[in-house]
Amino acid sequence: MEKIKVIVGLGSCGIAAGAKKVFDKIKDIQKTENLEFELKKTSCIGMCYREPLVEVIDETGSFMYGEIDEDKAAEIIEKHLKKNEPIKDYVVKADTFKTIDNTFIDDQVKITLRNCGYIDPENIEEYEARDGYRAIKKIAGQSVSRLDVIQTIINSGLRGRGGGGFPTGLKWKFANNNKAEDKYIICNADEGDPGAFMDRSVLEGDPHSVVEGMIIGAYAIEATDGVIYCRAEYPLAIKRLEIAIDQARKKGYLGKNVLGIHGFNFDIYIKEGAGAFVCGEETALIASVEGERGMPRKRPPFPAASGLWKQPTNINNVETLANIPWIIINSAQAYSKYGTEKSKGTKVFALAGKIKRSGLAEVPMGMTIRDVIFKIGGGIQNDKKFKAVQMGGPSGGCIPEHLLDTIVDYDSVNATGAIMGSGGMVVMDEETCMIDVAKFFLDFTQKESCGKCTFCRVGTKRMLEILTRITEGEGEEGDIERLEELAYQIKDSSLCGLGQTAPNPVLTTIKYFRHEYEAHIYDKKCPAKVCKKLLTYEVDPEKCTGCTVCAINCPTDAIDGSRKEVHFIRQDDCIQCGSCFTKCKFDAIKVF
Amino acid sequence: MRITRLNTDIIEIEQEKADLSSIDPLIEKYRNKKGNMIPILQGIQEIFGYIPRDAFEKVSNETGLELSDMYGVATFYSQFRLNPIGKIIIKVCHGTACHVQNANAITDAIQDALKVNDGETTEDGLFTLESVACLGCCSLAPVMMIGDETYGKLTGDKAVKIIRGIKRQETN
Numbered sequence: 214m215e216k217i218k219v220i221v222g223l224g225s226c227g228i229a230a231g232a233k234k235v236f237d238k239i240k241d242i243q244k245t246e247n248l249e250f251e252l253k254k255t256s257c258i259g260m261c262y263r264e265p266l267v268e269v270i271d272e273t274g275s276f277m278y279g280e281i282d283e284d285k286a287a288e289i290i291e292k293h294l295k296k297n298e299p300i301k302d303y304v305v306k307a308d309t310f311k312t313i314d315n316t317f318i319d320d321q322v323k324i325t326l327r328n329c330g331y332i333d334p335e336n337i338e339e340y341e342a343r344d345g346y347r348a349i350k351k352i353a354g355q356s357v358s359r360l361d362v363i364q365t366i367i368n369s370g371l372r373g374r375g376g377g378g379f380p381t382g383l384k385w386k387f388a389n390n391n392k393a394e395d396k397y398i399i400c401n402a403d404e405g406d407p408g409a410f411m412d413r414s415v416l417e418g419d420p421h422s423v424v425e426g427m428i429i430g431a432y433a434i435e436a437t438d439g440v441i442y443c444r445a446e447y448p449l450a451i452k453r454l455e456i457a458i459d460q461a462r463k464k465g466y467l468g469k470n471v472l473g474i475h476g477f478n479f480d481i482y483i484k485e486g487a488g489a490f491v492c493g494e495e496t497a498l499i500a501s502v503e504g505e506r507g508m509p510r511k512r513p514p515f516p517a518a519s520g521l522w523k524q525p526t527n528i529n530n531v532e533t534l535a536n537i538p539w540i541i542i543n544s545a546q547a548y549s550k551y552g553t554e555k556s557k558g559t560k561v562f563a564l565a566g567k568i569k570r571s572g573l574a575e576v577p578m579g580m581t582i583r584d585v586i587f588k589i590g591g592g593i594q595n596d597k598k599f600k601a602v603q604m605g606g607p608s609g610g611c612i613p614e615h616l617l618d619t620i621v622d623y624d625s626v627n628a629t630g631a632i633m634g635s636g637g638m639v640v641m642d643e644e645t646c647m648i649d650v651a652k653f654f655l656d657f658t659q660k661e662s663c664g665k666c667t668f669c670r671v672g673t674k675r676m677l678e679i680l681t682r683i684t685e686g687e688g689e690e691g692d693i694e695r696l697e698e699l700a701y702q703i704k705d706s707s708l709c710g711l712g713q714t715a716p717n718p719v720l721t722t723i724k725y726f727r728h729e730y731e732a733h734i735y736d737k738k739c740p741a742k743v744c745k746k747l748l749t750y751e752v753d754p755e756k757c758t759g760c761t762v763c764a765i766n767c768p769t770d771a772i773d774g775s776r777k778e779v780h781f782i783r784q785d786d787c788i789q790c791g792s793c794f795t796k797c798k799f800d801a802i803k804v805f
Numbered sequence: 806m807r808i809t810r811l812n813t814d815i816i817e818i819e820q821e822k823a824d825l826s827s828i829d830p831l832i833e834k835y836r837n838k839k840g841n842m843i844p845i846l847q848g849i850q851e852i853f854g855y856i857p858r859d860a861f862e863k864v865s866n867e868t869g870l871e872l873s874d875m876y877g878v879a880t881f882y883s884q885f886r887l888n889p890i891g892k893i894i895i896k897v898c899h900g901t902a903c904h905v906q907n908a909n910a911i912t913d914a915i916q917d918a919l920k921v922n923d924g925e926t927t928e929d930g931l932f933t934l935e936s937v938a939c940l941g942c943c944s945l946a947p948v949m950m951i952g953d954e955t956y957g958k959l960t961g962d963k964a965v966k967i968i969r970g971i972k973r974q975e976t977n
Contacts, residue, residue: 397836408901504843
């Protein structure tokens, strides 16, 4: 009989939720009680909302246990492992029966994430056991020509998953056309969108798929060196990449004459980004790899002609590269059978915000945003009302409820004014103020603007000032128009994607939530009750017990009342700090 | 111009003379390598927790990298610090997911409790408070990271309680 396997998900989010403690506990019990089972690690499986996750695989199949703490882990060992009685109440996913979480899983198609949560990312053999490095072996074994590899990727319809959506095969073709002694392939792993974590999960969960994708790309364009530009904020991803590259070298997937392909010498090294959102832009990334300030350069020349160290350079995103080996093994047709006419394959989304099931979901292109949020994501937390979903991060926009049936593909999402971006979906409910959200993103892009183009550097600052004024009750007639005017000027006059898209969050919120702007400017009210300066706090005499906590905590002594008597807030002295509201234990402070 | 700014920026805080011999291997490792500036600066920060002024000068003297270029790079990227930091760094996540789950309240509460502003270090040198763009644990929002430990699903009170607990441990 095969040994029972116990697998603990140890991605960044799992560890943050306490998975390391659970792993140690299981290890501890195994040791002290001398139990026969195989204890293994894996990475994020995508069900972040159920972390920590522990999977038990016995002869009847797999049982994924969710929200496991140390006590529950001990219980699982006691019942499932020792007595062979699975604890169904804790199971979130199983081979033999359905759970409420099946709606999260059933409509997903896992290509990019095919190995995430299934293999130990630090073990190359486990990757190989699931078709790993078979794609490059196929190329080497059947002597597939460079142009045939490129043609396969063109036929698959794969488009850049970093946000731009440029056809990957074509990009490779351009790089292949430019002949040079040294050529580079760069993996852009500088995932800077606040609220997106797809790339991190792939790097942590399946680093070899990215390495293999790069090797295939390098073969196709005849690159000599590979660089993975990864943000320093992802220490676990960097560690696992280092292990993966080292293992690949030892197995001969990297180095001189890779897999016996004569003259194909290729190696990869990691460059740690130092924290600058603009480095997601290709030319800025190249400047950063060269050790300079990450400021974008003028194009043309495009990187395919003159990139890193002025040599032909091809840059692909993590998710794009992770798809490559799958396409080579399974054919272009197998990939392009998913998706819409112009957007093929699948896309990974990071679901976050006020959604019930935060996590990673990989869906075929063409699914509606509604299905992603309500079917897979389970709807809105606490069953509140949906207001908008933000797609594309600081370069994207907010999609309102009436456009929820928009399908997920590059062109349809662009038509709403948002962008597909790298795949962040941050869901907002009735308690989110759209002006505050626009301000949040602009604050981000304004700080991250590299300062090269005047319109981006100064324009975003002016827009932020106007938005700040509006949220503080100082909005004036004409502000909306001023914002729009500035927005279009910035879009038209910026060199790189950061500036060209920075106004999008403002433009989409004006387009779909103009009434909220007007409420702030003309009525001096924040309908979502977020902008503090626009709120009025009052004591509910029915609920007030006269405990005096609010009065004690009020920084301006604006609350009158003696013990056991109903208190009263003097509006003239109130600075809307909200301290009474947060401190009151009886829900007696009302906000208008 | 930039070099004078370098002076004023750093002089504000009395810096202890750091022992710079520890960066010798780093300089050796990257000497004459293309694109070496960022890895050198990252290495120095790894050793000292920030980049001491003297280190800039030493690297410049020994490698020929321009002081102005190095300062330009060090101030461009958010990772680099020019001032010493506290023993423990509190990173409060202000990514989108954390923002809509009210991360501002977490920063406010910590600022109140520790009597520091964002980016500053407490008087006793124990804590430095930082806002960061995204820690990638969006499902646990709002989140903060102290050392290697991540704390999720916070409220202002919870965050302050955790920090007080750490302070007790550290001062006992």
